[in-house]
Amino acid sequence: MPDAGSVSGTGMRVRLPGxxxxxxxxxxxxxxxxxxxxxxxxxxxxxxxxxxxYALNPLSPxxxxxxxxxLGTDELGRDNLARVMDAGRATLLVALPAAAVTxxxxxxxxxxxxxxxxxxxxxxMRLLDAxxxxxxxxxxxxxxxxxxxxxPSLILLLGLISWPPLARLVRxxxxxxxxxxxxxxxxxxxxxxxxxxxxxxLRVMAPVLAVNFTFLVGEMILLLSALSFLGLxxxxxxxxxxxxxEGALQLVALDPWWLxxxxxxxxxxxxxxxxxxxxxxxxxxxxx
Amino acid sequence: MLRxxxxxxxxxxxxxxxxxxxxxxxxxxxxxxxxYSILGPAARPDTVxxxxxxxxxxxxIWRQYLRWLWxxxxxxxxxxxxxxxxxxxxxxxxxxxTILLQLVALTASLAxxxxxxxxxxxxxxxxxxxxxxxxxxxLFALPSFFVGTLLILWVSMGLGWLPAGGxxxxxxxxxxxxxxxxxxxxxxxxxxxxxVPALSRYLAQSVHEELGRDYVRxxxxxxxxxxxxxxxxxxxxxxxxxVTLLGLSLPTIFAGGIVTETVFSYPGLGWLLWQSAxxxxxxxxxxxxxxxxxxxxxxxxxxxxxxxxxxxRTSYA
Numbered sequence: 302m303p304d305a306g307s308v309s310g311t312g313m314r315v316r317l318p319g320x321x322x323x324x325x326x327x328x329x330x331x332x333x334x335x336x337x338x339x340x341x342x343x344x345x346x347x348x349x350x351x352x353x354x355y356a357l358n359p360l361s362p363x364x365x366x367x368x369x370x371x372l373g374t375d376e377l378g379r380d381n382l383a384r385v386m387d388a389g390r391a392t393l394l395v396a397l398p399a400a401a402v403t404x405x406x407x408x409x410x411x412x413x414x415x416x417x418x419x420x421x422x423x424x425x426m427r428l429l430d431a432x433x434x435x436x437x438x439x440x441x442x443x444x445x446x447x448x449x450x451x452x453p454s455l456i457l458l459l460g461l462i463s464w465p466p467l468a469r470l471v472r473x474x475x476x477x478x479x480x481x482x483x484x485x486x487x488x489x490x491x492x493x494x495x496x497x498x499x500x501x502x503l504r505v506m507a508p509v510l511a512v513n514f515t516f517l518v519g520e521m522i523l524l525l526s527a528l529s530f531l532g533l534x535x536x537x538x539x540x541x542x543x544x545x546x547e548g549a550l551q552l553v554a555l556d557p558w559w560l561x562x563x564x565x566x567x568x569x570x571x572x573x574x575x576x577x578x579x580x581x582x583x584x585x586x587x588x589x
Numbered sequence: 590m591l592r593x594x595x596x597x598x599x600x601x602x603x604x605x606x607x608x609x610x611x612x613x614x615x616x617x618x619x620x621x622x623x624x625y626s627i628l629g630p631a632a633r634p635d636t637v638x639x640x641x642x643x644x645x646x647x648x649x650i651w652r653q654y655l656r657w658l659w660x661x662x663x664x665x666x667x668x669x670x671x672x673x674x675x676x677x678x679x680x681x682x683x684x685x686x687t688i689l690l691q692l693v694a695l696t697a698s699l700a701x702x703x704x705x706x707x708x709x710x711x712x713x714x715x716x717x718x719x720x721x722x723x724x725x726x727x728l729f730a731l732p733s734f735f736v737g738t739l740l741i742l743w744v745s746m747g748l749g750w751l752p753a754g755g756x757x758x759x760x761x762x763x764x765x766x767x768x769x770x771x772x773x774x775x776x777x778x779x780x781x782x783x784x785v786p787a788l789s790r791y792l793a794q795s796v797h798e799e800l801g802r803d804y805v806r807x808x809x810x811x812x813x814x815x816x817x818x819x820x821x822x823x824x825x826x827x828x829x830x831x832v833t834l835l836g837l838s839l840p841t842i843f844a845g846g847i848v849t850e851t852v853f854s855y856p857g858l859g860w861l862l863w864q865s866a867x868x869x870x871x872x873x874x875x876x877x878x879x880x881x882x883x884x885x886x887x888x889x890x891x892x893x894x895x896x897x898x899x900x901x902r903t904s905y906a
Binding site (some may be wrong): 330431436438439440442443445505523526527531532535553554556558565568572573576580 | 601607683727735741747851877881
């Protein structure tokens, strides 16, 4: 069954199938530039623009962008630029570790299944089917509603939702490689198990893994933003891009375009960047 | 084929059983619970105890779970903590709204993706193909909650053209088709923008691959016109992966865009899921997860079976 570009049944997708629009290096370059811009805004601009994202200015609620407030203020008069940057740090500092957790979980599960005895492999793949039977976002909402998550448990939960596709990929790659001559030769020459796995198996898989990690980062940013938009992700008073958008939607009758566009465009830029980098890597590996 | 069906259903049944069990245990280990959702945080302990008794929440977890399974075997999913309505009936009425919305969105998506994908596939190396590819890439990175908020901000509030949410016009005694369609327009557009790029890319990839095959060359050598080759020969084969994709998106059709429905307060299954999650309405929550899980499995199965019909080589013996 093809990976239909759909990570979970509810339409959280990061990976666009098929023909790429840009050349590999162009796509990669554009993606990296975009990622650097987002990171620059979230982590370096705050060093120069030191407004407090939580300070109230009751005298200037919902003011349009101006010299004093480059992105305007929200309904409590809080500086929107400072809030967008703060929200960006919160979003990325949850999404990136979550992507790492997902990546590790998928990698270890796939390796164990691929290298283990036949019976273990069958059992693990059966379990994987069981996990895949449910759309990720639904499960995520379900658990987030029951548990009311703190940041570390949010990272863990996000990380434990999306690993199955990667695990299956790693397992299949491992199965394909493990009986090849160069792996057997490495064993014959006295290479230990961990040596063979790390220097031979993983090195062969590295390009595939890099692509998948890139897509995972995008997926995590999207999932977290959607969850926060629904009020179940990053909890107040801490903001996130999804949370800012949800707040702006509440005020939509007052036409607060300066509250809607910045967080929305930043999520867009992050997802586009992940998509571009992933496709660029794929194209460079000649598999686009 | 029967064996595959049985194995699939078995593993899906197992996963749903595990998930509901887990949900039961977790929902009863957490502080708060439905009594506090109903009464608020300042509830008196004896009122809480009375409510817990009424819903059977004072029983041991394993007995509650067995009771729930027993009821499920009789086709009952319990009743909502918040509205006290039976969960089964609630699911049906919200489901009908979701299917209506998704069918409208799907029709629009298929029409647009068909044209776009065909053009992209045929002209993929030219400027037109690259342009379409770039548009797809951009659409693909737009989250539906951002698109939905923008549509409300600009079309609904700014231009005042279409209603921003709900399904019914409360000023009308009887809903007219026009009023319902106007409520469907923005959420359907949001879902369409979200679905088109993947569908269209998929078709494009598939058309591109098929155009390179030998039968295309021999058809051309026999003097078949490009239009005939494209529509009579290529399209028939190229549509197969698209059917798979549609089968895989069946659960989305039934479960609805959770986020989109929430943005537009559209009374569908996704919105109900969100409402029950926020209100910790566990019977409804577990019921929805169960339904979506079953539909996901059936959708995947259906996609495989239809593919088997379209291409006997992939069918399960």
